[in-house]
Amino acid sequence: MQILVVEDEALVAQDIEATLRSAGVEVYAAAGTDEALSLAERTEFDLALLDVRLGYGESGLMLAEMLLDRHAVPSLLLTGMGELPDHIGAFALGVLAKPFTPGDLVSAVQAVRAALTGGPVPAGPAGLTLFTERVTAGRG
Amino acid sequence: MPAIQPDAPSPRPDGEFAAAVLDHMAEGAFALDHAWRFTAANPAAERVLGRQRGELIGKTLAEVLPGVAASSLEQRCRRILADGRDATFELEAGTAGDLRLKLRVFPLGDGVGVLMLDVTTHRRAEADLGQALRHRQEALAWVDALLENSPIGLAFFDRQGRYLRVNGRMAEINGISTADHVGRRVGDILPSLAETFDPALRHVLSSSEPVPMLEISGETPAKPGQVRHWLTGLFPIRPMDGPAESVGTYVLEITDRKEAEEHARLLMQEVDHRAKNALAVALALLRLTRADTQDAFAQAVEGRIGALARAHTLLAARRWLGADLRVLVTETVNPLAMAAGAAVDLDGPDLTVSADSVQPFALALHEMANNAARFGALSRPGGRLSIRWRQGDDPKSVILDWAEAGGPPAQVPARRGVGLSLLDRNIRHQLRGTITLDWQPEGLRATLSLPRLILPPA
Incomplete structure (x- = not known):
């Protein structure tokens, strides 16, 4: 499974990358939208993990929409923000609330992978919200 | 007879x-x-x-x-x-x-x-009438004074919804003279408010019941292009307790209050977001920190969490808009220098680090200061650390020169440790900057070029 991680918080990004690599995931990291879109041009990602509030370029919400429209890459949003727009289910697969543990992250990715492949979706961590019935994109 | x-x-x-x-x-x-x-x-x-x-x-x-x-x-x-x-x-x-x-x-x-x-009765009636007229004139004078000195906008409408009279404050709110209100409807002069106001006015006229609290938003000619907010109330005027013959309304501008509420809401969201983000960073620090002993691990984590806490304290002091660059540098390096008996020389203009940059910059400074405290100028008495910064061509950019002297001879590290990795990721990944490290015999020299560190003056 190839995952694009877009997180501008350097240490959090480093931690996510290390956690996912330990779980056998091939990880590509970007700190902003321009870098993320450039990577998506060259790589077929199964999933993008996006920080909602990026310091540079467009927001994570905008990036999720662009990745879905241009590259059919579904996104799981990572956020510490309490309130998100109601319409995010139209272009994001789900939301994982920050802060999360490595275990939360891995089980969230497993739940997303199951949803994308059409299999039974295991119970994810408490901070995970999935909009699987509203998202059809993704290659599984 | x-x-x-x-x-x-x-x-x-x-x-x-x-x-x-x-x-x-x-x-x-x-x-x-x-x-x-x-x-x-x-x-x-x-x-x-x-x-x-x-x-x-x-x-x-x-x-x-x-x-x-x-x-x-x-x-x-x-x-x-x-x-x-x-x-x-x-x-x-x-x-x-x-x-x-x-x-x-x-x-x-x-x-x-x-x-x-x-003529006793006649004169008494005249006196009573005169007194009644004086009372009426006095009451009218009170009403006029109240209307014209009220900080609240007041207006009266006839049964056709046309302005009968407005006070000065209402004219000021609407940006239309008192005379130019008379005989016109709200929709004629304040079209953006009519959609909310007119149904309330019709309700009061048809039911003779008041509409006590109604929030209304829109633009008026007083401040074109600016959406403002008011609290208004409508009440029937019923001579002899009959049906409403006219309608009175009061208007209190609450734009400042609404903006303050929105600001407070955004600030709370921001604080909530930053608190959760700080916890995520703290968890990442815990997992990324490596040390040979438990004490060394605790010390390393404590230093990094301390840098995080410092960043948040300074941010909170500036209402989460940024932090003073000099204060941030001082609070990071001075405790370590004092503990070692080393000297610190700071020089640079007063600048504010932007809110998004405060945390990664604080962590990067901490890693450099911590390295100096372990291996460089801040590790022993007589050590000297010079930190000088200047703005680049872009007002958001800053170049910071770090020069150590008087410590043990600097050596290129044999392996890239966690500290150096954290420093590099914070500078390059998060601050989109560059860092050059020059391990000179007299001490480490580093130049940080940070293109988006500074919050430009408003």
């Missing part, structure tokens, strides 16, 4: 008619001789003076009327006799001065004739 019995021995042919008139006239009539004694009185005079004719005839004015009234009347009668001309005047009589008489006095023989009308 005729009412007046003059001294003349034979009545004139019209004497009967005159006597009848005197008997039936509403005015009192009496005659006084030269000594101001009553010589005749008609029934109306009896009623006004409260005495029968028999009790009047032969009595003096002073005996019939209370002292002041009699004295005043005598003076006037004396003047009339002297002048030979009629006079009309009013006189207060009665034991308590509560009787108001209007008198017409004319010369009659060697005395005077007096026609007398009790």
